[in-house]
Amino acid sequence: MTQTPPHGPQDRILILDFGSQVTQLIARRLRESGVYCEVWPFNNAAAERIVAFAPKGIILSGGPASVTEGASPRAPDAIFGMGLPILGICYGQQTMAAQLGGTVEGGHAREFGRATVDITGDCAITQGVWAPGAREDVWMSHGDRITVLPPGFRVVASSEGAPFALIANDARHYYGTMFHPEVVHTPHGAALLRNFTHLVCGCTGDWTMAGFRAEAIARIRAQVGSGRVICGLSGGVDSSVAAVLLHEAIGDQLTCIYVDHGLMRANESTQVVATFRDRFNIRLVHRDASDMFLGELAGVTDPEAKRKIIGRLFIEVFEEEQTKIGGADFLAQGTLYPDVIESVSATGGPSVTIKSHHNVGGLPEGMRMQLVEPLRDLFKDEVRALGRELGMPEEIVGRHPFPGPGLAIRIPGEVTRERADILRKADTIYLEEIRNAGLYDQIWQAFAVLLPVRTVGVMGDGRTYDHACALRAVTSTDGMTADVYPFEVAFLTRVAGRIVNEVRGINRVTYDVTSKPPGTIEWE
Ligand code: XMP
Secondary structure, X not given: OOOXXXXXXXXXXXXXXXOOXXXXXXXXXXXXXXXXXXXXXXXXXXXXXXXXXXXXXXXXXXXXXXXXXXXXXXXXXXXXXXXXXXXXXXXXXXXXXXHOOOEEEOOOOOEEEEEEEEEOOOOOOOOOOOOOOOEEEEEEEEXXXXXXXXXXXXXXXXXXXXXXXXXXXXXXXXXXEOEOOXXXXXXXXXHHHHHHHHHHOOOOOOOOHHHHHHHHHHHHHHHHOOOOEEEEOOOOHHHHHHHHHHXXXXXXXXXXXXXXXXXXXXXXXXXXXXXXXXXXXXXXXXXXXXXXXXXXXXXXXXXXXXXXXXXXXXXXXXXXXXXXXXXXXXXXXXXXXXXXXXXXXXXXXXXXXXXXXXXOOOOOOOOOOEEEOOOOOOOHHHHHHHHHHOOOOHHHHOOOOXXXXXXXXXXXXXXXXXXXXXXXXXXXXXXXXXXXXXXXXXXXXXXXXXXXXXXXXXXOOEEEEEEEEEEEEEEOOOOOOEEEOOOOHHHHHHHHXXXXXXXXXXXXXXXXXXXXXXXXXXXX
16 A cells, blocks of 8 residues: 555544445544544554554444454454544444453344334433434444443443444443444434544544645645656546646646547537636646547447557557656546555455556556655545635536546447547537536436437438437446436436437437446446
8 A cells, every 4th residue: 555644633533444335434424524534454553553643533343244253353452452432333343342351142133224222321422412212213234243241331222133232331432333323324323423533532623625735735745845747637526636736736846638538528628728727827738639549449349448448548648748748756646535445355354455546547667656646535525625625616626527438438339539429419418408407416427328229210201310329317425336316207308309409310318227236327
């Protein structure tokens, strides 16, 4: 893992990951309440590293293993000697209980999904949120349960399947939940977590974008010195915010390279140049490489082959352009925190899954540049907040994600300039209607897909035989899962009418109603 540069003075919480699918949501909830936190694999958290990070408290995540199995993961014993508040969630609660002298047993009825807990007591975590005697909804996902509490603990809430749904050791400031407070299905979960970070750990909620901006600028300057930095700008939110932040930090030591592969959306290139060169005064190389990309894509229909060609050409063009400007010492990328977090495998190792991501498709051999990744601590919505803090226009900060291979993966079959032009027109109409209806910000991503299918239609008195086009719109929080956006039929028919009337080459429009999974968001 690339070493994260040292952080500023804010309060911070350490989350130790035992491999739950929802560990990242704990970090999301904490950040939303102004608390800086990091997620580390439980088995990569040596005591001295934790002490250097200086957290005000530790959260142990859930995980798929069973504490009752001998070789299952354990929290580092050292954390119980640090005098820090600890919150264990699900598996985290169980391992904490087992490590502190309690008993955990398997073989009980599994509880999965919505459950109701009876609040039988109170503690710092429930203050002002859950009152004794109340019944509250939570989200459970467990098979094992604690049967004997460790010394010093008492029960605060219980459910039928989980007698120790919420436990507390007030003297040591240790808390444990059988349920998952980090998911939205636990309606007061965020407030419970906030009580842990603010009331128990004493965090002040000092993680703000203004603070991050100043700190990130200082870090970039310290890393880059007087070196030269290049940044691949795609016009997407992440690389755009990274570019403006870098420019604020190092001015003309930064050159952005925008490669137009001929598969961008309508007016995108003009908008990128106008925004970055004219408005932000950023040195920008704009390379129109559309002939080269479309030339190599001719005759190629396999989705993976298309992606590979585009990735390879992108690097070639990028390298050519950076050589032309005399090379650089650093390559800046808009890598985000979800790409950086190492998720542990179900068994906790030795095979640790590391998600890696390079916005420019990996570092080419021989490009001996160091990486600058100023957004690697941020989630997508935090990047948007930073963009607003930097005074970036809403058209860029709030725009839907757009894939690196561009329209190529929205044209199943062969990609040609003519097909890309047809698709751009349909896409523009669709997004224009979405904006006019005030729906743009409710949708994660909306786009048109040009199908390689021709269908028969009738226009005026004549027969048509043209392409069909599919419209897609989904809601999502991170692109990993997605739900179909439920447009009114009247809206869809209006868009379809406009596309068929205004775009030559399309005579039929369909709406894609597949969620992810089992579909993916893009068609290829
Ligand atoms: P899928 O289609 O896998 O997409 O459900 C999930 C999200 O990722 C985007 N996407 C990409 N973004 N390069 C990117 O920068 C790519 O090659 C790429 N492929 C898919 C997609 O638009 C959606 O937001």
